[in-house]
Every structure is written in structure tokens, then in C-alpha cells.
Amino acid sequence: MESYENIHLNKREGQHLYIQLYKAIKEMVLGDVLKEGDRLPPVRKMSKMMEVNNVTVVKAYEILEQEGLVYKKIGSGTYVSHREKEIKDNLGEEVDSNKKITLMEQGQIKIEENMINFASATPSAELFPVEDFKKVLNEVLDRDKGYAFGxxxxxxxxxxxxxxxxxxxxxxxxxxxxxxxxxxxxxxxxxxxxxxxxxxxxxxxxxxxxxxxxxxxxxxxxxxxxxxxxxxxxxxxxxxxxxxxxxxxxxxxxxxxxxxxxxxxxxxxxxxxxxxxxxxxxxxxxxxxxxxxxxxxxxxxxxxxxxxxxxxxxxxxxxxxxxxxxxxxxxxxxxxxxxxxxxxxxxxxxxxxxxxxxxxxxxxxxRGTWQEHLRYMEKKYQERFDKMNDCIQRYMPTGVEVIKPKGGVNFWFKLPNNYSSQTLYEKVVKDNVVFAPGNLFYLDNQHGEYFRLSIAAVNLIEIETGMKILCRHIDSYINNQEPINRGSFIKPIL
Ligand SMILES: Cc1ncc(COP(=O)(O)O)c(C=O)c1O
CATH class of the missing domain: 3.40.640.10 (Type I PLP-dependent aspartate aminotransferase-like (Major domain))
Known part of the structure; x- marks a missing residue:
């Protein structure tokens, strides 16, 4: 029980408590502090020790289970499994499934409703052809009846x-x-x-x-x-x-x-x-x-x-x-x-x-409705694409490298002198702008100087506003200027 006392969860840290707890236990499994077959403390006991609520512990245990680091015995408790650890040890440097699945967990960026979302490469709901799809759904139901559900x-x-x-x-x-x-x-x-x-x-x-x-x-x-x-x-x-x-x-x-x-x-x-x-x-x-x-x-x-x-x-x-x-x-x-x-x-x-x-x-x-929708999406995205290029030209500080694509929804940037996009993220998210830090896309979770901006889920006003905010932060970060005044920006209505 001694070893759990070394876990210190920090409520003020940006990271969720369940992620912090999961990572701490994971480290103990991978570091052999917890042995094969060791029983984790019951949820209630652990939550008391950590001074968190039960849900936090349940969520942490769930991720550990998904990653194969622990398993549950019904009615008995949660036990440490070293199977995934052994896979990792056997496969050496090139593969580290634990690390990557952890990333998937962490890669889920929380998006509040009023945020400018450069992180997500998925189209926003207002672009979906809901009415047209409703028509074809109804038609299929009338036409195929129960066969549609076989x-x-x-x-x-x-x-x-x-x-x-x-x-x-x-x-x-x-x-x-x-x-x-x-x-x-x-x-x-x-x-x-x-x-x-x-x-x-x-x-x-x-x-x-x-x-x-x-x-x-x-x-x-x-x-x-x-x-x-x-x-x-x-x-x-x-x-x-x-x-x-x-x-x-x-x-x-x-x-x-x-x-x-x-x-x-x-x-x-x-x-x-x-x-x-x-x-x-x-x-x-x-x-x-x-x-x-x-x-x-x-x-x-x-x-x-x-x-x-x-x-x-x-x-x-x-x-x-x-x-x-x-x-x-x-x-x-x-x-x-x-x-x-x-x-x-x-x-x-x-x-x-x-x-x-x-x-x-x-x-x-x-019906050909598809072709119409495709043209609509192309037009919408191209407007955003052009807008993003324009904003990069106008606002992106010198020293930041960008690969300019000829299509699609993603733009890839590199901060100078190994500045960290995770640190940048922490600054920018406070102003309700989110993007995808580059390390998420690398096998070794390194290369934090890169980041991705996507135009899939942002409209033209959001691109303009979001890029102004982001670029000011980059400027202040890489040129060590005074912290910027947050109050002076217009927040878009979503
Ligand atoms: C490159 C790439 N391939 C595949 C997928 C998954 O697509 P789907 O939603 O069709 O499963 C994504 C989703 O973001 C993607 O970016």
C-alpha cells in the first residue's frame, strides 16, 4: 500500500485527475513496482486515498483495463497484468502500444461550445445535408420495409x-x-x-x-x-x-x-x-x-x-x-x-x-444529390482554405514554418527553436482556441515543435478571430513579450 502514497494528483494541473491517476498506476506497472497478479485497491478505498471521487478511479481503472495492464475478476477486484508490458519489452523501440493508446486518450481534446476549434478535422454539423438524407431514409423505409433492418x-x-x-x-x-x-x-x-x-x-x-x-x-x-x-x-x-x-x-x-x-x-x-x-x-x-x-x-x-x-x-x-x-x-x-x-x-x-x-x-x-453536396462542401472548404492562407500570411510570426497544401483541411506548422506546441496549447486554450499539438501524430510522441490547424470545423469569422489570437500568443511566446491582454478579443457566437 506504501507505493500508492507516492502518487500525488494535482487538481490545478490542466490534465484530468483520472488521466493523472491512470498514468501513475501505469508507470508502477511498467516499472515493476506493481507485480503480475497484484490487486489494485478497491475503488472506494483508492478514491479515499487519493481524495478524489469514485468516478475518477473507475475511469482510470477502465483505461488501464482497455490497455491490458489490469484485468477484472467479477466480484473479486482489479488485478495487474504484465501481458502488455511483456509485449512492449519484446518488441523494443519501434512499438510501444501502451504509449500510443495513452496518446489516443490524451488526444481527445475537450471542446467547449464557445471554442474556436482548429483541432478537429471533422466537418461541423451545420454542413451536413440532414434534410436530403431524411428524405432518402424515409423512402428506403417505405420501399424496403423490414428488409432494411435485416x-x-x-x-x-x-x-x-x-x-x-x-x-x-x-x-x-x-x-x-x-x-x-x-x-x-x-x-x-x-x-x-x-x-x-x-x-x-x-x-x-x-x-x-x-x-x-x-x-x-x-x-x-x-x-x-x-x-x-x-x-x-x-x-x-x-x-x-x-x-x-x-x-x-x-x-x-x-x-x-x-x-x-x-x-x-x-x-x-x-x-x-x-x-x-x-x-x-x-x-x-x-x-x-x-x-x-x-x-x-x-x-x-x-x-x-x-x-x-x-x-x-x-x-x-x-x-x-x-x-x-x-x-x-x-x-x-x-x-x-x-x-x-x-x-x-x-x-x-x-x-x-x-x-x-x-x-x-x-x-x-x-439521386445526384451527392454531387451537389460535394460541390457545396468544396466551395465551403475552399473559402475557408483561402481565408486560412490569407491569415497565415497576415498574422503568422516570422520564424514559424508552414507547409502549404493545395487541398484538404489541414495545415502543418513548425515553431522555431524547439518551442513546444503543448506549452503554446496551454496558453491558447485559455482564450478558447484549440488546435492539435504535433506530438500526437508521432510514434515516439516527440516533435512537440509541430502543430496542426484544421479548417474543417471553423467558419470564416472564427478563422480570422482564432488566427489573430493564436498568432499573438505565438508571437508573445517565441519573442518573450509581455503576456497579451485577453479581454480585447471578440469571441465569435457559434
Ligand atoms: C487519415 C484518416 N483516415 C481514416 C480516418 C477515419 O475515418 P472514418 O471516420 O471514415 O472512420 C480519419 C479520421 O479522421 C483520418 O484522418
Whole structure:
């Protein structure tokens, strides 16, 4: 019991108490202070010791359980498990699933209603085509009645796959309907590919920085992750080839257009060479196309799948950024030889994606309402994109580097002289502006000098106001000026 007395939770610290408690216990597990099979104090006892309420302890225990660091015995209590610790010890430097899942926890930024939200790359609710979708939902219910609520086939509702086949043909992908797999969001697609292709200890190569949700999915399979720094036109292919030779990876995960978080796009030449390289070594590529539709100024947004003669590319498409994330709908265009494996993975995951929503989406796409909505989203986002570029030019202090994308919703910045974006975050959030600190997107949780601003959830007024606030803080932080006067800013009405 002695050891728990060393835990000191700080109510004034920005971090939630349950996160602080969870981290302290985790450290004790990983540091062998708590041994396999040790029983954690019961919730009530722990809450008394820590002088917090029961919910705080319950939440901390829940995260530890999700991470496999403890397990519950019904009616008996919560016990320490060293299984995850052993995975970490065995896999060495490249993979640290505990660290990453912790990040996922911490990465959930609390957004108050009146905040200017540059953190979230998801469209705000006022952009959703609710009325049009209501119409197609009602029509499906009238037309299909109870059939809309039966189990749908695992691969997806056939008419939807047909129409998606036509949709991707516009982007140069000619595929058989059989190679289209409906998924409950791109995140599920990434997870299914991980399940189907990766075994414990297999290597995966990713871009650095990368999408946190993908890293977490690979780690959940016990895969070892190698990250390669991105250049302004994509991955360095010489390094990639050396890593492939050295590690014989099963999979390369990339976002060739408007990468998350950097906004970087690969040149056509690089896309072709990358495909050649992976074909040569027999490495599958997962191509995550989460928003190439939002192209404003690029002529180079071809995808890898359209050139995939060797059938090594799994193309994963999300509708979350351009449509409605809560629908949890997406699709994959898969190599024919992965058909069975992916279908089995889908079955063990959720049997099938909601039949009602698939039918409604099919009708929505068929009506052409979709094209109208896409044009609307493009227009809205382009206005925001232009506004952001304008604000960067006008307000961003000298010394801050920015990668300017040609489309998408993300802008990637680097503070000078290793100034920390987490520290900046703590200052800016007090003025009701939030953004995503860069360390969240790195495997090693380092590189805090970077940060991402997204325009998905902010309107034009918020961009102007938010950028003024943010840039003043950056200026005051990196040039050590007097603290700024908070009272003088206009807070937008949301
Ligand atoms: C690059 C990338 N891939 C996949 C996803 C997950 O998308 P979905 O909502 O379709 O699961 C996201 C969500 O933010 C993302 O940024």
C-alpha cells in the first residue's frame, strides 16, 4: 500500500485527475513496482486515498483495463497484468502500444461550445445535408420495409457497391464489384486490413508523422512499426527501399493526397515509383484516401489504386470529411486475392455494416444529390482554405514554418527553436482556441515543435478571430513579450 502514497494528483494541473491517476498506476506497472497478479485497491478505498471521487478511479481503472495492464475478476477486484508490458519489452523501440493508446486518450481534446476549434478535422454539423438524407431514409423505409433492418451481406449491399464502382471510375479506378468491400468507416477498414494481413511481430511501414488511428490499429495487432520521415513530396524512396530490405514489412500505410496531418501530396512520379518499389518487394500498400475530393489547386491528385496492375493496393475510402462522420460508412477497393481474408475479418468485426444506412446512401448517391453536396462542401472548404492562407500570411510570426497544401483541411506548422506546441496549447486554450499539438501524430510522441490547424470545423469569422489570437500568443511566446491582454478579443457566437 506504501507505493500508492507516492502518487500525488494535482487538481490545478490542466490534465484530468483520472488521466493523472491512470498514468501513475501505469508507470508502477511498467516499472515493476506493481507485480503480475497484484490487486489494485478497491475503488472506494483508492478514491479515499487519493481524495478524489469514485468516478475518477473507475475511469482510470477502465483505461488501464482497455490497455491490458489490469484485468477484472467479477466480484473479486482489479488485478495487474504484465501481458502488455511483456509485449512492449519484446518488441523494443519501434512499438510501444501502451504509449500510443495513452496518446489516443490524451488526444481527445475537450471542446467547449464557445471554442474556436482548429483541432478537429471533422466537418461541423451545420454542413451536413440532414434534410436530403431524411428524405432518402424515409423512402428506403417505405420501399424496403423490414428488409432494411435485416442483416446485410458482409461485403455490402450490392446496389451500393455497384454505384460506388461507378463513383471510383471517375477517379480512374476500374474495379469489379466483387472487389468493393463496404466498411463501417475508414477506421474499420484500417483495422480489417491489419487483422487480415498482420500477425504479432510483423513489420508495417508508415509515414512520420501519420494518422494516430492507424498507428493504434497496427499496434493492437502487436505489429512493429517503422516510421519514415515525410519529405515535401512524399516518402524518401531510398530510405523506404532500405527499410523494406532490412525489415521485410507486410504493409506500407500511406495517404498520398493531402496527408493527415501535414497536408503533403506525393508527386505523380513518386506515386509511380513507390508502386514499382512495393511491387518489386511484394509489399501491400494501404492507400488511405480520406479526402482527395477536396482538391482546390492541385493537378496531381491521382491515386495509386488506378495504377495497381499487380494488385497490391488496398484503397480505403472514408466519407467522414466530405459527408457525415456519424454515418460510419466507407468502402475499400481490394486486391482480389485478399477477398476472403478481408471478408472474414469483417464478419468477426461487426458481421455487416448497417443495411438501412447503406440503402439510404445508395439512393442518395443515385439521386445526384451527392454531387451537389460535394460541390457545396468544396466551395465551403475552399473559402475557408483561402481565408486560412490569407491569415497565415497576415498574422503568422516570422520564424514559424508552414507547409502549404493545395487541398484538404489541414495545415502543418513548425515553431522555431524547439518551442513546444503543448506549452503554446496551454496558453491558447485559455482564450478558447484549440488546435492539435504535433506530438500526437508521432510514434515516439516527440516533435512537440509541430502543430496542426484544421479548417474543417471553423467558419470564416472564427478563422480570422482564432488566427489573430493564436498568432499573438505565438508571437508573445517565441519573442518573450509581455503576456497579451485577453479581454480585447471578440469571441465569435457559434
Ligand atoms: C487519415 C484518416 N483516415 C481514416 C480516418 C477515419 O475515418 P472514418 O471516420 O471514415 O472512420 C480519419 C479520421 O479522421 C483520418 O484522418
Amino acid at each position: 442483416y446485410q451481406e458482409g461485403q455490402g449491399y450490392y446496389p451500393l457497391r455497384q454505384i460506388l464502382g461507378e463513383y471510383v471510375a471517375q477517379y480512374g479506378i476500374n474495379t469489379e464489384i466483387d472487389n468493393i468491400q463496404i466498411i463501417s468507416g475508414a477506421q474499420q477498414g484500417i483495422d480489417l486490413v491489419s487483422k487480415a494481413l498482420l500477425s504479432y511481430g510483423d513489420y508495417v511501414i508508415i509515414e512520420s508523422p501519420s494518422y494516430t488511428g492507424a498507428m493504434a490499429a497496427f499496434q493492437s495487432r502487436g505489429a512493429k512499426i517503422i516510421d519514415i520521415p515525410l519529405q515535401e513530396d512524399g516518402l524518401n524512396l531510398d530510405i523506404l527501399e532500405k527499410k523494406i530490405q532490412a525489415y521485410n514489412p507486410k504493409l506500407l500505410y500511406i495517404m498520398p493526397n493531402f496527408q493527415n496531418p501535414t497536408g503533403i501530396s506525393y508527386t505523380q512520379e513518386k506515386k509511380e515509383k513507390l508502386l514499382e518499389l512495393c511491387s518489386k518487394y511484394g509489399v501491400y500498400i494501404m492507400e488511405d484516401d480520406y479526402l482527395s475530393e477536396l482538391n482546390y489547386y492541385s493537378e496531381d491528385i491521382g491515386n495509386l489504386k488506378q495504377m495497381d496492375d499487380e494488385e497490391i493496393v488496398v484503397y480505403v475510402k472514408s466519407f467522414s470529411k466530405i459527408f457525415m462522420p456519424g454515418l460510419r460508412l466507407g468502402f475499400m477497393v481490394i486486391p482480389g486475392n485478399l477477398h476472403g481474408r478481408l471478408l472474414r475479418a469483417k464478419h468477426t468485426s461487426d458481421i455487416s455494416t448497417s443495411g438501412l444506412l447503406q440503402r439510404a446512401l445508395e439512393l442518395y448517391l443515385k
